[in-house]
Amino acid sequence: MDRNTEINTPNREVRLPDVPVxxxxxxxxxxxxxxxxxxxxxxxxxxxxxxxMPPLVVHRLNIARRLGINPFPAFDLLELYAFIHPAExxxxxxxxxxxxxxxxxxxxxEEQALALFEAMNILLNNLTGLTGKxxxxxxxxxxxxxxxxxxxxxxxxxxxGLPENKTRFGGLDAWSNLQEWPDFAPESxxxxxxxxxxxxxxxxxxxxxxxxxxxxxxxxxxxxxSHAFVPRNQADxxxxxxxxxxxxxxKTLGYISPASIWAEKNGVAVWISTYTKNLQRQIDxxxxxxxxxxxxxAQKVVVRKGRENYLCLLxxxxxxQGGAAQKSEQISLGLVARWVGATRDGDMVGGDFPSWLMExxxxxxxxxLADRRGECIYSACSHYRKCFIEKSTRKARKADIxxxxxxxxxxxxATRPDDPNLPKRYVFDEGHxxxxxxxxxxxxxxxxQETAELRRWxxxxxxxxxxxxRGLENRLSDLIGEDEEGQEALQQAIQAARKLPxxxxxxxxxxxxPNGAMEEFLVHIRGQVLARCGQPDSPYSVxxxxxxxxxxIIPSAQRLDGALKALSTPLTTLAxxxxxxxxEEAEELETATRHRIDAAVQGISRRNNLSIMPWRAVxxxxxxxxxxxxxxxxxxxxxxxRDLDLGYYRSYIDPTxxxxxxxxxxxxxxxxxxxxxxxxxxxAESWQSADMRTGTHHLxxxxxxxxxxxxxxxxxxxxxxxxxxxxxxxxxxxSSAYRELCLASGGGALGLFTAIWRLRAVHENIRGPLAAxxxxxxxxxxxxLDTSTLVDIFREEENSVLLGTDAVRDxxxxxxxxxxxxxxxxxxxxxxDLKHKARKKAFGGSRYDDKLTRLKLKxxxxxxxxxxxxxxxxxxxxxxxxxxxxxAFPPEVEIQRLGLxxxxxxxxxxxxxxxxxxxxxxxG
Ligand code: SF4
Numbered sequence: 001m002d003r004n005t006e007i008n009t010p011n012r013e014v015r016l017p018d019v020p021v022x023x024x025x026x027x028x029x030x031x032x033x034x035x036x037x038x039x040x041x042x043x044x045x046x047x048x049x050x051x052x053m054p055p056l057v058v059h060r061l062n063i064a065r066r067l068g069i070n071p072f073p074a075f076d077l078l079e080l081y082a083f084i085h086p087a088e089x090x091x092x093x094x095x096x097x098x099x100x101x102x103x104x105x106x107x108x109x110e111e112q113a114l115a116l117f118e119a120m121n122i123l124l125n126n127l128t129g130l131t132g133k134x135x136x137x138x139x140x141x142x143x144x145x146x147x148x149x150x151x152x153x154x155x156x157x158x159x160x161g162l163p164e165n166k167t168r169f170g171g172l173d174a175w176s177n178l179q180e181w182p183d184f185a186p187e188s189x190x191x192x193x194x195x196x197x198x199x200x201x202x203x204x205x206x207x208x209x210x211x212x213x214x215x216x217x218x219x220x221x222x223x224x225x226s227h228a229f230v231p232r233n234q235a236d237x238x239x240x241x242x243x244x245x246x247x248x249x250x251k252t253l254g255y256i257s258p259a260s261i262w263a264e265k266n267g268v269a270v271w272i273s274t275y276t277k278n279l280q281r282q283i284d285x286x287x288x289x290x291x292x293x294x295x296x297x298a299q300k301v302v303v304r305k306g307r308e309n310y311l312c313l314l315x316x317x318x319x320x321q322g323g324a325a326q327k328s329e330q331i332s333l334g335l336v337a338r339w340v341g342a343t344r345d346g347d348m349v350g351g352d353f354p355s356w357l358m359e360x361x362x363x364x365x366x367x368x369l370a371d372r373r374g375e376c377i378y379s380a381c382s383h384y385r386k387c388f389i390e391k392s393t394r395k396a397r398k399a400d401i402x403x404x405x406x407x408x409x410x411x412x413x414a415t416r417p418d419d420p421n422l423p424k425r426y427v428f429d430e431g432h433x434x435x436x437x438x439x440x441x442x443x444x445x446x447x448x449q450e451t452a453e454l455r456r457w458x459x460x461x462x463x464x465x466x467x468x469x470r471g472l473e474n475r476l477s478d479l480i481g482e483d484e485e486g487q488e489a490l491q492q493a494i495q496a497a498r499k500l501p502x503x504x505x506x507x508x509x510x511x512x513x514p515n516g517a518m519e520e521f522l523v524h525i526r527g528q529v530l531a532r533c534g535q536p537d538s539p540y541s542v543x544x545x546x547x548x549x550x551x552x553i554i555p556s557a558q559r560l561d562g563a564l565k566a567l568s569t570p571l572t573t574l575a576x577x578x579x580x581x582x583x584e585e586a587e588e589l590e591t592a593t594r595h596r597i598d599a600a601v602q603g604i605s606r607r608n609n610l611s612i613m614p615w616r617a618v619x620x621x622x623x624x625x626x627x628x629x630x631x632x633x634x635x636x637x638x639x640x641x642r643d644l645d646l647g648y649y650r651s652y653i654d655p656t657x658x659x660x661x662x663x664x665x666x667x668x669x670x671x672x673x674x675x676x677x678x679x680x681x682x683x684a685e686s687w688q689s690a691d692m693r694t695g696t697h698h699l700x701x702x703x704x705x706x707x708x709x710x711x712x713x714x715x716x717x718x719x720x721x722x723x724x725x726x727x728x729x730x731x732x733x734x735s736s737a738y739r740e741l742c743l744a745s746g747g748g749a750l751g752l753f754t755a756i757w758r759l760r761a762v763h764e765n766i767r768g769p770l771a772a773x774x775x776x777x778x779x780x781x782x783x784x785l786d787t788s789t790l791v792d793i794f795r796e797e798e799n800s801v802l803l804g805t806d807a808v809r810d811x812x813x814x815x816x817x818x819x820x821x822x823x824x825x826x827x828x829x830x831x832x833d834l835k836h837k838a839r840k841k842a843f844g845g846s847r848y849d850d851k852l853t854r855l856k857l858k859x860x861x862x863x864x865x866x867x868x869x870x871x872x873x874x875x876x877x878x879x880x881x882x883x884x885x886x887x888a889f890p891p892e893v894e895i896q897r898l899g900l901x902x903x904x905x906x907x908x909x910x911x912x913x914x915x916x917x918x919x920x921x922x923x924g
Contacts, residue, residue, distance in 0.1 A: 014124045015158040017075050017151070021116045022046065022055035023094050024066045025109035026771030031055075032113040040110075043067050050074070054151065056116060059092045061359060061784040073151070077119060080152050082335050082357050083142070084123050087342040091793055092356040092785065107799075127159035133177075137341065139163040140171025141334045148330035169320050172333060174340035175313045180385040181394050190268035190424075192668075194230035195258045197223035203257040207289045217708045218250040224706040226258035228669035229425065239669045240703035242431075242690055244677040246710025247862050252286045255427045255671050256401070260290055262425060263400035271423040273404045275433040275810070277305065277350030278788045280403050282813065283429065287401065302395040304404045306411065309349040310392065311340065312371040313383035319369060332361035336369065346388025355786045373457055375470045378599050379592030380478065397421075406430075406437035413662040414441060415606040424668040428694075431672035432855065433810070435693040438655035444614035447637075447647030448509065451500045451518045454607060458497035458567070472574075476600055479578065479593075486577040489570035496567035506643060517556070517563040524552040526646055529634050539641040543834055546632035546648060547625075554622055561619040568612045575604045618650055629653055631838035651835055653842050656695030664695060672696070676858045678707065679851045689851050692843065710865075715892040717871040718864055719910050724879040725899045728826040731758065735765035737877050737900055738823055742766065744908040745821040745873070747775045747799030752809050752824045752860055756781050759803050762825070770801060780804035794818060809859060815866035820911050822864060826878040827885075828856040850885060857888035869921075871914040873907045 021032040029046030031039045041049070047067040049055075057063045060074040077097055081090055090100035094112040098105045101122045103115050130138055138156070140163040146153025163171065200222045208215075221243060228241045245251040259270040274280055284303055291297035319333060335357060343352050348370055358366045371389065378384060396402045406428065413422060428434060460471020472490060480486035499516040514520040530536040532544035578601050582594060589597075618632070626632045630650050637645040652658060664670060672694050679689035687705055691697040726737045742749045753759040763779045770777045778790050778800060785793070787807045794802040795814045802808065812819070830836050830852045840848045857876075864872035874889075879897070886895050898906065 013158065014128060015155050016120065016124070017056065017155060019053060019075055020049075020055050021113045022050065022057050022063065022074075023109050023113045023116065024063050025112070026774060026776070027768060028109065028771075029067075030109045030113045032110075032117060038110050038113065056120065058094050058097050058116065059356060059360070059784070062092070065782075065784050075151055076360065077116060077123070078354075078356055078360060079150075079331075079335065080120065080123050080156075082354060083138075083145075083152070083156065083338055084126050086335070086338040087344065087352040089352070089354065091796055092354075092789060093793055093797070096793070096796065124155055124159050127156060130160055135160050136163060137171055137177075138338075140167065141337055144170040144172060145331050145334035148327040148334075150331045150334070169317075172320055172337040173317070174337040175317070175383055175386055177341060178313075178386040181391045184394075184398065187397060188267065191266040192231045193265045195226045195261045195265065197226050199261050200226035200229075200258040203261055204253060207253050207257060215250055215711065217245070217711055218254050221245050221249055221251055221254040221706070221708050222257045224704065225255045225427075225671045225673070227704050228427075228671045229258045229262040230669070232668045234701070236665045237699065237701040238664060238667045240664065240696055240699065240701075241671045241673075242677060242687070242694065242696060242703045242705045243671060243673040243708070244690065244706070245673060245675060245708045246712070247675050247865055248710050248712045248868065249675075249708050251673055251675075252283055252429070253289060255429075255673065256287065256290060259425070259427055259671075260400060268425075269396065269399050269402045269423065270425045270427065271402045271404050271409065272427045272429065273406050273409045274428075275406055275430040275437065277309075277405060278791075279430060280305070280405055281350060283403050287403075290401075299398070300400045302392060302399045302402050303345070303347070303351070304392060304396055304402050304408060305347060305349070305351075306408050307374070307376070307389050308367075308370050308372040309351070310346045310371065310388045311336070311343075311348055311353075311369050312376070312389070313340075313387060314377070314381050315369045315371065316340065317383070329365060332365055335361065336366070343388075345392055350788065355789050359784055359786065373453065374603055375457070375475065376599070377470065377475050378596035379590070380475075380596060384592065406434060407441060409663065410437060410441035410659065413666070414610060414658070415602060417662065422666065424666075425670070426663070426667055427671040427673070429673055431674040431690075431694055432676050432859070433674075434659065434672070434695065435656055438659040438695070439651060442655050442658040443649070443651045444611070444618065445647060445649045446615045446618055447645045447649070448501050448505050448518070448522055449645040450611065450647070452502065452505060454567075454611060455497045455500035455502060457603075457607065458571075459494045462502050476574070476578075479581070479597055479600065480574075483577055483581075486574060489573040489577070492570040493567060493574065496563065496570065499563050500567075506646075509646070510643070517560040521553075521556045521560045522646060524550060524556050525634050525648060526636060528553065529636050529646070539638065541635060541638045543633050543635035543649075545834060546634050549622060557619045557622050561616055564612050564616050564619070568608055568616070571604050571608050571612075575601050575608070578604075614650070618648060626650075629657065631835050633834040649835075653838050654692075656693070657698055660695035660698035664699060672703075675710075675862050676855055679854055689855075710890075712865045712868060712870075714865065714890040715894070717914075718861075718893060719873045719906060720861070720889050720893050720895050721873065721875045721903045721906065722879065722881050722895060722897045723875060723877050723900050723903050724897050726877050726879075728878045728880070731761040732765065734758070734825055734877055735762045738762050738825075739766040739769050740900070740904050741821060741823055741875060741907055742770060742775065742801050743773055744904045745911050747801055748818055748820040749801045750794070750808070750812065750814075750819055750822045750863070751801065751803040752822065752828075753803065753805050754824075754826055754828050756805060758825055759805060763803055774799075776800040778802045780808055809856070809863070812863050813866060814863070815870060817915075819863065819866075819870075820872045820914075821875070821907060822860060822872065823875045823877065824857075824860060827853060827876070827881055828860075829853055850882075854885050854888040857885065861889055869918060871911075871918075873910055875903060875907070 018034045020034060023030040027043060029041045029043055047069045050072045054073040054075060056075040058077050060076045061071055064071045078092055090096055094116055095105035097119055098115040101119045103118060106112055139160045142153050142156040143163050146157060201219050204219055204222045225241050225243060228239050230239055232239050263270050272283060274283060280303055287301050291300055339353055345351060384390060416422060458472050473494060476490060480490060500518050505519055508514055509519055509522045509526060512523055514523050528550045529542055529544050533542040536542060578597050582597050629652060631653050632650050635649055636643055677690040678686045696703045723737060726733045738751055759779060759781060763782050767777055776797060778793060780787055780790060783790060790802060791812055794800055795818050798818045830849055861874045864874060889895060
């Protein structure tokens, strides 16, 4: 085959890099040489070759991981794609990239290598079509990236030509072309007009279209959820609907129907909240039915996330000004500049910023461009009127539907308890996660990392990079102006914050050379944990009870309490002075300045009320017993033997209590829904677990409850097998079982694990055999790809195998043939740590363990059927499954206890039979 090294266009000759193409597939490497020759080698040989000449690849880090070597220089097509198609999605595999540029993806690795060469041609050809501003901008950015050593730059510049003028940021000042947000008059008060069942059903019908198949459960679901959209009759008693809707009910469109009518009738947004950013994206996609015209959708729907998810233009500008420490940073900034010019909303995490680009360029390098630490200076920022976060906040005020996540909703409510503009109507999808989300949101952990973060927020960076971490002085000084009391309080707060942990605190604590009261406290906490935990040298987190303290802890806690008081007092003074200014200067203050002051007061109150005050309460109460509603413990947080954090931890035993106080009670109507709200085992009391996990038992009025069974035929479409002769703690046996089962299903298999080390052991053992059988294996904690990308690849590649832990279990939505087998490594019992021990005691002893475990099994099994014609096998490699947990599965499904040999045969036969039937239907 001939590989030309030039593309001739009417105007320019595009220079192609003269390098081989490399595709790693299973345990083979395919080389397509610059002369067009194709050769197959093993991975070891490939590892030697890549160091001689940088090859053309897709995702160089993942290829390096597969070859078992350190990252190497390469022409990564993903970078070229991100430059040419910024803010567009593409799976980071050879097939994914081929598909993204319009080629037909092939399963054959040789064809994939040829396709990559073709893809490069197509991409560079795309560039030759650029004209005007677009061409100039691409040329300017490519020039800067080229000067920093980007290896695609010569080809890109040959396609677009050289830039004409030199500008201050070399064309990377992408903010200059962004639109400003428009000003609107304040919103009128919302109406409170009810939505009826009839209206909800009618809207659903409209959304589904005339030809849609009748789905009575979905219509009933929609009608029931409309009960949350009527005016409430009593303060603190919202209209709550708890709705468990089995898989396939179509609950998203079901609740969108009454929610959208409510928003239209009353001129106020309904907030739909889900657990993960991926699920936010899925709900956003479903809303295309309601708003098929994209311009209308852009006005009516907004996806909201925490501000740490969005690019801060000021941080980006400062990164450009600061001069990149490494040349490669200029390359990353160039790619970010291209994305800034194309993004829908500036969302870098789960939005249109490719997650693989974050991995390729370095996660911390990219995420520090976001407003991670709440350092925004609002209207004092030169980009304020173009700011992505401000745009999104303003859009949410005018939208009909806001798609948020549980964490954001909880933080918003907890930090602004008296804000009259907080939402009054919510839909919580994935409601079974509310307990865990509340657990994170309302905890008060007094740890090294938390206090170091507070120090940075108040006093700014220690590193001398003046602007990046601004500190309160930069953010508030001009607002306080000549007010002497204010300036003094500001300086006192900064001095007090400097006594909290600074960079390098963990090493000082480990060496016993603390600096300041908090580091000293941590030295003693660490001493107690190591003295009393079972395995001080464990590579995993260790903990001990927060009681019977060592003699040094109490006096050290008192000193720390004094240090925190010295910080809290001036912060309170500052907040008061700012509020007084808002009041006294009401007539003169510009709206933007008012917002800025308001945000500053909120930031201070949040740190004071949600961090410093609870910490001080912990420290003051050390000599007493822990208040009944909390569980306290001391811990060193470790991963793989590396200490990440340590300190004194406090959680609510029942975190749904503050959730109910902060969110449910002030609201007027709430739908809480999920496919797994109840615990089947309890029968008559089956709603108890739903109340317990959602906080509805804390309300004066009980919720309306509805259960709608799944329309799927689980008995016919699934098999559940408990394997009886594999010893769950013998990883060789567990690995053999995984290998044979994945081979029997021909891929399409999801391996779920209860611990990362177990996943790694199995991965190591099955990697070779699966590769030899032509099955691609992907794994969380192993591949250099984030979880959502791994799931996207798994969904797309029908015969691949994916291994993962909890996040994969909860986040997988894979309809169709790509998921036909789930293998769980052992019973997913809860981790027996101190927090769990306290909850177990409070919530019914071992019944609580059973309940949590059943819910996890139910959740995992529920992944198998997402569409009516889906089918699959669920296998548990743990003969110790107690029969009382069988109710995790639908009653009509028989649980078969089989030896591995029979389980493999049944898996193979069942899948073959179902596929045959499916093919017949398609052909028929
Ligand atoms: S307004 Fe705040 S978040 Fe927005 S660009 Fe400026 S500093 Fe960043």
